[in-house]
Amino acid sequence: MILGIDTSLGTAVAVVEADGVVRSEAASPDPLAHAEVIGVLLERALADAALGPVGATAAPTPVEITHVAAGMGPGPFTGLRVGIAAARAFALARSLPVVAVPSHDAAALAVLLADPHAPSEPFAVVTDARRREFAYTVYDGLDDDGHPVRIAEPALSPRDALDELLAAGGVRRIDVSAVPASMVALAAARAVAAGRTLTGGEPLYLRAPDVTLPGAPKKVGA
Amino acid sequence: MGAEPLVLGIETSCDETGIGIVRGRTLLSNTIASSMAEHARYGGVVPEVAARAHLEALQPAIEAAVAEAGVSLADLDAVAVTSGPGLAGALMVGVGAAKALAVSLDRPLYAVNHLVGHIAADILTGEEVEYPTVALLVSGGHTSLLLVRDLVSDVELLGETMDDAAGEAFDKIARILGLPYPGGPEIDRAAAEGDPDAVRFPRGLSRASDMAAHRYDFSFSGLKTAVARWVERAEAAGERVSVPDVAASFREAVVDVLVTKALDACARHDVPRLLLGGGVIANRRLREVALERAAAAGVAVRIPPLSLCTDNGAMIAALAAELIRSGRPASTLAFGADSTLPVTEIQVAVGA
Ligand SMILES: [Zn+2]
Numbered sequence: 283m284i285l286g287i288d289t290s291l292g293t294a295v296a297v298v299e300a301d302g303v304v305r306s307e308a309a310s311p312d313p314l315a316h317a318e319v320i321g322v323l324l325e326r327a328l329a330d331a332a333l334g335p336v337g338a339t340a341a342p343t344p345v346e347i348t349h350v351a352a353g354m355g356p357g358p359f360t361g362l363r364v365g366i367a368a369a370r371a372f373a374l375a376r377s378l379p380v381v382a383v384p385s386h387d388a389a390a391l392a393v394l395l396a397d398p399h400a401p402s403e404p405f406a407v408v409t410d411a412r413r414r415e416f417a418y419t420v421y422d423g424l425d426d427d428g429h430p431v432r433i434a435e436p437a438l439s440p441r442d443a444l445d446e447l448l449a450a451g452g453v454r455r456i457d458v459s460a461v462p463a464s465m466v467a468l469a470a471a472r473a474v475a476a477g478r479t480l481t482g483g484e485p486l487y488l489r490a491p492d493v494t495l496p497g498a499p500k501k502v503g504a
Numbered sequence: 505m506g507a508e509p510l511v512l513g514i515e516t517s518c519d520e521t522g523i524g525i526v527r528g529r530t531l532l533s534n535t536i537a538s539s540m541a542e543h544a545r546y547g548g549v550v551p552e553v554a555a556r557a558h559l560e561a562l563q564p565a566i567e568a569a570v571a572e573a574g575v576s577l578a579d580l581d582a583v584a585v586t587s588g589p590g591l592a593g594a595l596m597v598g599v600g601a602a603k604a605l606a607v608s609l610d611r612p613l614y615a616v617n618h619l620v621g622h623i624a625a626d627i628l629t630g631e632e633v634e635y636p637t638v639a640l641l642v643s644g645g646h647t648s649l650l651l652v653r654d655l656v657s658d659v660e661l662l663g664e665t666m667d668d669a670a671g672e673a674f675d676k677i678a679r680i681l682g683l684p685y686p687g688g689p690e691i692d693r694a695a696a697e698g699d700p701d702a703v704r705f706p707r708g709l710s711r712a713s714d715m716a717a718h719r720y721d722f723s724f725s726g727l728k729t730a731v732a733r734w735v736e737r738a739e740a741a742g743e744r745v746s747v748p749d750v751a752a753s754f755r756e757a758v759v760d761v762l763v764t765k766a767l768d769a770c771a772r773h774d775v776p777r778l779l780l781g782g783g784v785i786a787n788r789r790l791r792e793v794a795l796e797r798a799a800a801a802g803v804a805v806r807i808p809p810l811s812l813c814t815d816n817g818a819m820i821a822a823l824a825a826e827l828i829r830s831g832r833p834a835s836t837l838a839f840g841a842d843s844t845l846p847v848t849e850i851q852v853a854v855g856a
Contacts, residue, residue: 289600317596321603321613321837328607359552360593363559367597368604370563375577375608485559491552 283331284349284474285372286467287324289316289365290357290385291409294463295323297331297345300471303338304464305345306330311460313410316364324368327463350378351470353385353461355486356417356436357409362485381470384481385409386419388465389458390430394423395465404433405454408444409461416444417488420453427476429469438488509581509828512569512605513821514562516598517590517618518645519543519554521561523569524818526825531628532573534811534818537561544685548675549644555593562601569817580611582834584824587615587852588845590645595841603837612834614824615852617845618815620659622781623652624823625812636775637806638662640766642790643782643815644671644686647762649720649769650847652779655823656830661847662769663720666709670758671784673724677754680732681747691751692787698752700789705730705757710764720765727757759790763797770803779806783814827851 283305286296293316297305308326310319334342352369355362373380386407393405402423411417420434439447448455473480508528515522521537539557543549570577585602588595599615606613622641626633639650647665652658668676671688678687683694708723731754738745770778778798784790785807798805812819832851839853 315840317599318838318840320600321607324604324607325837360555360596363555363593363597364600367559367562367600370604371566371601372604372608374563374566375605485556487556491550491556493546493550493553 283345283347284351284467284471285327285347286351286463286470287365287369288353288385288388288461288463288466289320289361290353290355290461292460293319293323293365294461295327296463296467297327297347298464298467298471299335300348302468302471303335305335307336307462307464309460309463313358313361316361320364320368324372347376347378349381349470349474351381351383351467353388353463353466354382354481354484355385356411356488357385358412359485359487366485381473382481382483383466383469383473384419384436384486385461385466386436387430387432387469387480389461390419390421391469392462392465393456394430403454404452405456406448408455408457411438411488414441415439416441418444420451427478428472429478436486436488509825510575510579511582511584511821511825511828512566512580513584513817513819513824514598514602515586515618515621515815515817515820516558516594517586517588518594518815519549519557520815521558521565522815522817522820523565524816524821525569525573525575526628526818526821528825528829529627529822531818532575533569534816535565535569535572536811536814536816537565540686547679547685548672551591551593554591555597558594558597562597577605577609580609582612582614582824582828583609584614584616584820586618586621586820587839588618588842590618590843592841592843595843599841607837613837614827615835615839616820616823616827617847617850619646619648619650619847620655620850621819621823623650623655623659623779624826625781625808625816625819626779626806627822627826628812628818629808634777636773637777637779638766638769638773638775639779639781640762641782642670642762642784644675645669646782647722648847649765651769651773651775656826656832656850659847659850663718663722663765665722665724666718667723667725668728670722670724670762673728673758674784676728677731680735681750688784688787691755692789694748695752695755695789698746698748698750700752700756702746702749703734703753705753707757707761710761720769722761722765724758727754755787755789759787759793762790763794766794767797767801767803771801776803777806778803781808781813785813786810
C-alpha cells in the first residue's frame with residue numbers, strides 16, 4: 283500500500299492500494315496550516331485505512347505501507363516543505379522508498395480519470411503560486427503506463443498573462459485548488475509498476491530564494 | 505517508558521539542522537549540519553535559504569545521528585522537536601518531519617521550547633546541575649536573560665533584546681569593518697590585537713533611567729550606530745581607523761553589558777549560579793570576563809561545551825527526556841511552529 287502526502291496547496295494524506303483502490307483520504311484545505319495538521323491527518327489516514335477500502339463491505343486486510351509518495355510541488359515553499367519533510371521522515375522510520383511525484387501530475391491524473399472518455403486535448407493544471415503568479419503544467423492524455431503525458435514542464439506565469447499564453451497554444455485552462463493525495467499515491471503506484479521516475483528528489487520550487495545581496499554598509503550620518 | 509528514555513531531538517529554528525539522541529541524561533550523538541556558508545554572501549541568515557537547507561539536511565543528519573548513537577529508529581522511546589521560537593519556515597520543516605517520524609514509529613512526540621532547550625543542554629555535561637540558576641543565552645537569533653527555578657516547570661524571562669540579537673550585532677559591525685561573515689569569530693580575531701579601551705562605546709539600556717523598565721533587557725542597535733558613526737567620522741577626518749581597536753572596543757561594550765546584567769540578575773535574585781548558552785558563548789572574551797567577574801561576585805559559572813551551546817538537537821532531546829522523567833504526558837499532534845513562543849511555555853500542546 284502507498285501512503286501519499288501532498289502539501290502543495292492544502293494538506294492531503296491518503297492510503298491507496300497498489301492497484302489504485304483508495305483505502306483512506308484525510309485532507310485540510312487550509313493553505314497555511316500544514317505544520318499544524320500534518321500529524322493528525324497522517325494518523326487519521328492510517329487509522330481509516332485499517333478499516334478497509336473506502337465504501338467496501340469486505341473484511342479489511344492489514345495496512346502495510348510499502349512506499350511513501352511525496353507531492354514535490356510546485357506550491358508555496360513553506361507549506362510544500364512540510365509534506366516533503368514528513369514523507370521523507372515517515373519513510374525513513376520504516377526503511378521505505380520515497381516516490382517523488384510532481385503535484386500537478388496528480389491533479390492531471392484526477393482530471394483525466396474523472397472523464398476517461400473525453401476527447402484528448404491539451405490542458406493546463408493551474409495553481410496559485412502567490413506573488414501575482416500562477417504555476418502551470420501542460421498535459422495531454424494518459425500514456426501506456428496510465429500516467430498523464432506532460433507536454434510542458436511546470437512553469438510560472440504572471441497571473442494576467444496566463445490566459446493569453448495558454449490560448450496561443452490551444453491549451454484549456456483547469457484551475458486546481460486541491461491536490462488529492464490519493465492521486466499522488468496512485469501516480470506513484472503506476473510509476474513504481476512501470477519502473478519509472480517522475481521527477482527528481484528535489485522540491486519543484488521554480489523560484490530562487492528571495493534575497494538581496496548586501497551593498498556597502500549604509501551611511502548613518504554624523 | 506523508563507526513567508532513561510531513548511529520545512531523538514530535532515532542531516531547525518535557525519540555520520543549524522540539529523539531530524541529537526540521548527538516553528536519559530546521557531548524550532549518544534549530536535549531529536549538526538549548518539547552512540552558515542550559504543548565508544555568508546548575504547551577510548546574515550536568509551530564512552528561505554535556511555529552510556531549503558533544513559529540508560535537504562534533515563534525512564542525512566538523522567541517519568548520521570542514529571549511526572553514531574549505535575541505535576535504530578525503532579529503538580526510540582520518544583521523538584522531540586523545537587516548536588519555537590525561531591524562523592517560522594525553518595521550524596516547520598522540523599515539525600513536519602518530527603510528527604511523521606512519531607506517527608510512523610508510533611511513539612510519543614514532545615514539542616518543546618528552543619530557549620529552554622539551551623538550558624537543558626547543561627544536563628548532558630554529566631555534572632550535577634543545581635537550580636535555581638540565572639541563564640544568559642546569546643546567539644545570532646536571541647539574547648535572553650532567564651531565571652530558571654525548575655527546568656521543566658518554572659522558567660521566567662527576566663529580559664531580552666529589544667532589537668538585534670548580540671550575534672547579529674557582531675555580524676553588522678564586522679561588515680562595517682570590512683570583515684567577513686559570520687562576524688563573531690572575525691571580530692574576536694581582530695580584537696585580539698586591539699585595545700578594548702581605545703573607544704568608549706555606549707552600553708545599551710544601562711543608564712539609571714533604564715533600570716525601572718529595562719533592567720535586564722538588551723539593546724544593540726544604538727551601539728551599532730555609534731560604531732558606524734565613529735568609523736565614518738574618523739574616515740572623514742582622514743584618520744587611520746584601527747580595526748583591532750574598534751573591534752576590541754565594540755566587543756568590550758557587548759561583553760560588558762551582557763555580563764553586568766547577568767550578574768546583576770544573580771545578585772538581585774540571590775542566585776549564585778550563572779549558566780551561559782548560545783553560539784556567541786564561543787566568544788573568548790565573553791567567557792573570560794564572565795568567569796572573572798562572576799568569581800569576584802561569588803557566582804559559579806557553568807559553560808557547556810560549545811557543541812552543546814550552539815543550536816543543536818541534543819538539547820531538545822535532553823529537555824524532552826527531563827519532561828518524561830518528571831511524568832509529563834506527550835504533546836498532542838496538534839501544534840505548529842510558533843516563531844515567538846514565550847519561554848514560559850516549556851512544552852507545547854501538552855496532552856491529557
Ligand atoms: Zn539558540
